[in-house]
Amino acid sequence: MHFTTADTSSNDVVERDFTLGDIPGVLWSPVSGSGHLPLVLMAHSGGQHKRAPGIVARAHRFVTGCGAAVAAIDAPGHGDRPRSNEFEQQIAGLRQAQQTGAPVSTIVAGLHTWLAAQAVPEWRATLDALRNVPELGIEGRVGFWGIMQGTGIGVPLAAVEPRICAAIFGCLGQESLTDAAEQITVPIEFLLQWDDELVDRASGLALFDAFGSTEKTLHANAGGHTGVPRFEIDSATRFFARHLGTGTAPA
Amino acid sequence: MHFTTADTSSNDVVERDFTLGDIPGVLWSPVSGSGHLPLVLMAHSGGQHKRAPGIVARAHRFVTGCGAAVAAIDAPGHGDRPRSNEFEQQIAGLRQAQQTGAPVSTIVAGLHTWLAAQAVPEWRATLDALRNVPELGIEGRVGFWGIMQGTGIGVPLAAVEPRICAAIFGCLGQESLTDAAEQITVPIEFLLQWDDELVDRASGLALFDAFGSTEKTLHANAGGHTGVPRFEIDSATRFFARHLGTGTAPA
Numbered sequence: 001m002h003f004t005t006a007d008t009s010s011n012d013v014v015e016r017d018f019t020l021g022d023i024p025g026v027l028w029s030p031v032s033g034s035g036h037l038p039l040v041l042m043a044h045s046g047g048q049h050k051r052a053p054g055i056v057a058r059a060h061r062f063v064t065g066c067g068a069a070v071a072a073i074d075a076p077g078h079g080d081r082p083r084s085n086e087f088e089q090q091i092a093g094l095r096q097a098q099q100t101g102a103p104v105s106t107i108v109a110g111l112h113t114w115l116a117a118q119a120v121p122e123w124r125a126t127l128d129a130l131r132n133v134p135e136l137g138i139e140g141r142v143g144f145w146g147i148m149q150g151t152g153i154g155v156p157l158a159a160v161e162p163r164i165c166a167a168i169f170g171c172l173g174q175e176s177l178t179d180a181a182e183q184i185t186v187p188i189e190f191l192l193q194w195d196d197e198l199v200d201r202a203s204g205l206a207l208f209d210a211f212g213s214t215e216k217t218l219h220a221n222a223g224g225h226t227g228v229p230r231f232e233i234d235s236a237t238r239f240f241a242r243h244l245g246t247g248t249a250p251a
Numbered sequence: 252m253h254f255t256t257a258d259t260s261s262n263d264v265v266e267r268d269f270t271l272g273d274i275p276g277v278l279w280s281p282v283s284g285s286g287h288l289p290l291v292l293m294a295h296s297g298g299q300h301k302r303a304p305g306i307v308a309r310a311h312r313f314v315t316g317c318g319a320a321v322a323a324i325d326a327p328g329h330g331d332r333p334r335s336n337e338f339e340q341q342i343a344g345l346r347q348a349q350q351t352g353a354p355v356s357t358i359v360a361g362l363h364t365w366l367a368a369q370a371v372p373e374w375r376a377t378l379d380a381l382r383n384v385p386e387l388g389i390e391g392r393v394g395f396w397g398i399m400q401g402t403g404i405g406v407p408l409a410a411v412e413p414r415i416c417a418a419i420f421g422c423l424g425q426e427s428l429t430d431a432a433e434q435i436t437v438p439i440e441f442l443l444q445w446d447d448e449l450v451d452r453a454s455g456l457a458l459f460d461a462f463g464s465t466e467k468t469l470h471a472n473a474g475g476h477t478g479v480p481r482f483e484i485d486s487a488t489r490f491f492a493r494h495l496g497t498g499t500a501p502a
Contacts, residue, residue: 194459194469205456208471213473214473214474215480216472217470217471217472217480218445218471218472219468219470220459220471221468222464222467222468229466229468231489231493234489235486238485
């Protein structure tokens with residue numbers, strides 16, 4: 001793991017770029033925190049990248065509100081990573097279905113399954129590496145945040161990664177994810193958009209239902225696919241503060 | 252409106268008993284707040300009363316967390332109020348159905364409709380009266396909190412009372428409430444228990460769906476009818492702080 005830049009210009013948050021092999025990532029952490037930091041892994045949505053505005057905004061809130069470190073990496077074919085022929089073919093199939101008005105949920109689920117096969121080991125390697133830099137002090141509990149494609153990758157990840165002890169998912173249906181969701185037993189906050197034009201309501205409710213967790217909360221908000229209300233950032237911050245602790249940084 | 256006692260012993264909250272005609276109530280307000288207080292009306296659940304532990308705990312949080320005044324009154328036949336023959340008959344019918352294992356949702360809906368016919372004008376008169384005591388300083392926005400029977404009364408109330416500008420309902424299905432819910436357009440937070448043994452999941456989701464509000468959030472938590480998690484009190488406090496303002500008391 002190589003750290004390439006460090007910037008502390010904004011809001012008491014240190015922002016570092018890193019690479020792990022060919023995976024580019026960003027780590028946000030408290031300026032004043034040290035030792036036993038919790039860590040939140042943040043996976044971006046489809047077509048986005050590790051520094052998408054929603055990722056950056058939430059990362060800053062989790063650092064300042066929970067005293068956590070936050071890591072984001074580019075998914076395969078996203079952000080600064082090359083797009084393989086196979087990835088291009090998957091995207092072309094998705095675009096074609098969208099243009100003809102065909103239902104895309106099965107195609108999206110197939111794309112997520114293909115991405116997760118690469119991204120799950122990448123996330124686990126990133127977690128290993130971040131834990132192995134003692135100077136970072138990332139020794140606390142680990143959470144996961146990812147909606148849409150971030151859920152398509154995060155549910156299979158949380159199903160096999162025992163270090164993840166709390167997760168926020170959402171804005172995706174059950175297609176291809178039911179078996180993995182049933183294996184997850186840690187606390188879950190699950191976002192749905194009640195009037196989502198891309199995710200079938202019943203399929204989203206079925207995915208929430210499938211999680212094996214005894215503590216799980218569905219937050220369903222009126223509005224369309226991209227309309228998750230800003231107050232859900234507050235809720236996510238409190239969810240992670242409750243389950244991960246608050247590090248040694250000022251809350 | 253007559254105030255009978257005032258006690259400031261706990262937690263910077265003034266607690267006053269009052270009567271309005273034959274309706275007994277309690278008003279909680281900030282010790283240090285004055286002028287332009289928001290108000291939260293709190294309706295208790297079936298078989299409970301104005302000073303049930305869940306009511307008192309939330310009232311204190313809304314006072315200290317939002318700088319609001321909070322009012323609770325006994326529903327007809329509940330708490331310190333006499334039980335009429337008609338009320339006794341309704342309860343006997345409910346008990347009989349529970350003992351025979353018959354579905355009770357229709358009977359409960361009938362009881363709530365009967366209660367709401369009396370309780371809605373009682374709540375409106377209470378709101379009028381609290382606004383007409385200038386010394387109380389209750390001049391801010393008005394919210395409503397009530398789950399279970401509190402929703403059976405609160406939905407018809409909010410449908411006709413334009414001063415209510417934000418409401419928390421939950422743990423009840425759509426039976427008899429759909430028409431009133433469709434008339435409500437203010438922001439709503441709606442609680443459901445995902446494994447509720449008394450409220451049918453589809454009926455609860457249908458009630459959430461029915462609200463006419465453009466801002467509405469469903470919080471569905473794993474667990475049975477009485478298992479609403481404690482962290483929902485935090486969420487309710489933030490919901491009211493967002494929509495009612497925070498009065499002049501320290502937040």
